[in-house]
Amino acid sequence: MRVASGQGFWxxxxxxxxxxVRRGPIEYLMLDYxxxxxxxxLEKQRERDPAAGYARDFVDLVLDxxxxxxxxxxxxxxxxxxxxxxxCRDALVQRLTDVDTVRPLRIATVRGDDLxxxxxxxxxxxxxxxxxxxxxxxxxxxxxxxAANAYMGAGPILEALRxxxxxxxxxxxxxxxxxxAPLIHEFGWEADDWNRIAAGVVAGHINECGAQxxxxxxxxxxxxxxLVEPGYPIIEASADGSFVVTKHASLGGRVNWxxxxxxxxxxxxxxxxxxxPDCVADFSTIxxxxxxxxxxxxxxxxxxxxxxxxKVSIAYRGGYKATGMLxxxxxxxxxxxxxxxxxxxxxxxxxxxxxxxxRTEYVGAGAxxxxxxxxxxxxxxxxxxxxxxxxxxxxxxxxxxRELAPLILAGPPTVTGFAAGRPRVHEVMAYWPALIEREVVxxxxxxxxxxx
Amino acid sequence: xxVPLWRVxxxxxxxxxxxxxxxxxAFTTSLYPVLxxxxxxxxxxxxxxxxxxxSVDRYELPNLCALNFLxxxxxxxxxxxxxxxxxxxxxxxxxxxxxxxxxxxDLVREADEVSGWSERLE
Numbered sequence: 001m002r003v004a005s006g007q008g009f010w011x012x013x014x015x016x017x018x019x020x021v022r023r024g025p026i027e028y029l030m031l032d033y034x035x036x037x038x039x040x041x042l043e044k045q046r047e048r049d050p051a052a053g054y055a056r057d058f059v060d061l062v063l064d065x066x067x068x069x070x071x072x073x074x075x076x077x078x079x080x081x082x083x084x085x086x087x088c089r090d091a092l093v094q095r096l097t098d099v100d101t102v103r104p105l106r107i108a109t110v111r112g113d114d115l116x117x118x119x120x121x122x123x124x125x126x127x128x129x130x131x132x133x134x135x136x137x138x139x140x141x142x143x144x145x146x147a148a149n150a151y152m153g154a155g156p157i158l159e160a161l162r163x164x165x166x167x168x169x170x171x172x173x174x175x176x177x178x179x180x181a182p183l184i185h186e187f188g189w190e191a192d193d194w195n196r197i198a199a200g201v202v203a204g205h206i207n208e209c210g211a212q213x214x215x216x217x218x219x220x221x222x223x224x225x226x227l228v229e230p231g232y233p234i235i236e237a238s239a240d241g242s243f244v245v246t247k248h249a250s251l252g253g254r255v256n257w258x259x260x261x262x263x264x265x266x267x268x269x270x271x272x273x274x275x276x277p278d279c280v281a282d283f284s285t286i287x288x289x290x291x292x293x294x295x296x297x298x299x300x301x302x303x304x305x306x307x308x309x310x311k312v313s314i315a316y317r318g319g320y321k322a323t324g325m326l327x328x329x330x331x332x333x334x335x336x337x338x339x340x341x342x343x344x345x346x347x348x349x350x351x352x353x354x355x356x357x358x359r360t361e362y363v364g365a366g367a368x369x370x371x372x373x374x375x376x377x378x379x380x381x382x383x384x385x386x387x388x389x390x391x392x393x394x395x396x397x398x399x400x401x402r403e404l405a406p407l408i409l410a411g412p413p414t415v416t417g418f419a420a421g422r423p424r425v426h427e428v429m430a431y432w433p434a435l436i437e438r439e440v441v442x443x444x445x446x447x448x449x450x451x452x
Numbered sequence: 453x454x455v456p457l458w459r460v461x462x463x464x465x466x467x468x469x470x471x472x473x474x475x476x477x478a479f480t481t482s483l484y485p486v487l488x489x490x491x492x493x494x495x496x497x498x499x500x501x502x503x504x505x506x507s508v509d510r511y512e513l514p515n516l517c518a519l520n521f522l523x524x525x526x527x528x529x530x531x532x533x534x535x536x537x538x539x540x541x542x543x544x545x546x547x548x549x550x551x552x553x554x555x556x557x558d559l560v561r562e563a564d565e566v567s568g569w570s571e572r573l574e
Contacts, residue, residue: 221568258477267466269522286515286516367537388535431532
């Protein structure tokens with residue numbers, strides 16, 4: 001049973017899922033499109049166009065892969081539906097009519113994660129959706145909320161697979177469930193088989209960031225990895241919960257103890273408490289064995305019962321921001337950039353422009369590591385001044401963006417890098433994590449299968 | 453011998469809201485207990501002075517020869533609120549590896565074999 005990873009985020013390498021399908025045998029292809037902030041971007045798109053709000057790239061990809069999926073019997077599990085899985089399905093159905101496959105594709109949509117359309121009803125029923133970090137109730141920012149989605153677990157994906165779906169399109173599913181739901185389905189694991197489900201969660205964590213488990217963004221001997229055409233991870237799972245992480249042999253990248261360990265610790269909190277809707281996995285029980293030949297065996301994973309509450313990811317309008325950049329050259333590049341910053345801030349002061357935050361960074365002189373980078377080298381070839389502001393008043397942020405260009409003629413010398421023009425003003429979408437009783441979500445979850 | 457942490461370990465970092473997590477992985481199993489003793493939460497908090505404004509938690513993963521650090525209040529609000537170039541804390545891994553540690557020479561040589569540093573010196 002092989003579950004291959006084809007996308008680690010929306011915007012990931014488009015060739016990866018095609019290579020996973022065409023360069024070797026797999027049974028499932030999982031595609032993760034949703035980062036925490038993606039839902040609010042999709043929600044904005046749906047506001048402008050009721051037929052938008054999902055990952056459009058996904059539709060092109062499925063059209064391209066459709067004949068292979070049917071002939072090879074590969075099933076796709078994806079959260080590409082974003083805030084509008086039905087629209088995603090409709091686009092697939094419409095465009096698949098032009099694609100020649102020997103039989104129709106069965107497309108399942110999963111709905112029920114979206115709390116935005118019934119948020120007031122949910123709040124009125126006494127669910128306060130308190131911020132997990134600050135403890136504040138959601139009512140304090142209710143008017144500014146743009147998206148609210150609960151993380152669904154394996155349940156609805158399992159239902160879709162039982163109904164013989166070839167392509168499963170969900171909204172906000174837990175990333176790891178895109179990998180472990182197929183395992184539960186194929187091996188018939190019981191819902192309270194916590195250790196095996198936890199093993200599936202670990203497999204899902206390895207799959208969900210694409211090439212990051214296969215030598216991408218990996219520090220260990222990074223010079224030696226060929227990343228032009230990297231393999232993405234493939235989980236070769238066994239019914240007992242053990243699995244091997246590997247990749248197609250004809251592709252680049254690298255799978256070894258180091259690449260897998262780096263991915264295991266990525267975005268980790270308390271390793272003994274990796275919480276998903278279907279179990280709590282204990283990452284301190286994972287045993288790795290590097291088998292060589294781009295194969296790493298994972299065994300020993302233990303889990304505990306699933307939590308009573310589901311996580312809810314909420315986005316709300318948090319003001320506006322803009323970032324401007326100018327490059328200063330040798331000699332004294334850093335000193336010139338500092339002088340430009342002083343001039344710019346002086347002008348903002350005289351204009352009476354105040355912001356919640358102004359931040360200046362010097363790219364090439366410690367922007368990433370701050371004081372740890374030591375004092376800037378006076379002979380550095382160039383330094384990029386990067387100055388950003390954030391505030392509630394869009395007009396003020398807009399005014400700031402007009403103060404960058406004047407520095408070219410009316411600022412310190414040997415400056416360049418303004419070809420991209422005036423900086424854009426971006427709306428800030430702030431993140432509000434909360435918890436909710438499972439029943440509120442699970443009672444409205446719907447799975448629907450359409451043939452196309 | 454005094455060496456930067458990158459001679460004996462590698463790392464990966466990521467974000468969760470305003471918190472950065474840095475997973476630090478020893479190059480060899482014999483280095484893991486040494487790192488556990490040397491790279492404490494307090495030491496990491498001190499290392500990131502002026503960058504990490506909150507507390508630092510440390511979790512031990514002897515099964516992976518890894519330590520996981522959570523650096524709270526380190527990303528200028530995190531997510532899209534942050535104005536930082538590295539708003540997702542992707543380079544904090546490399547920043548932690550700048551730390552200087554005192555490790556027995558034979559353990560460093562062993563690590564050099566695994567990391568490939570010894571080949572690069574030749």
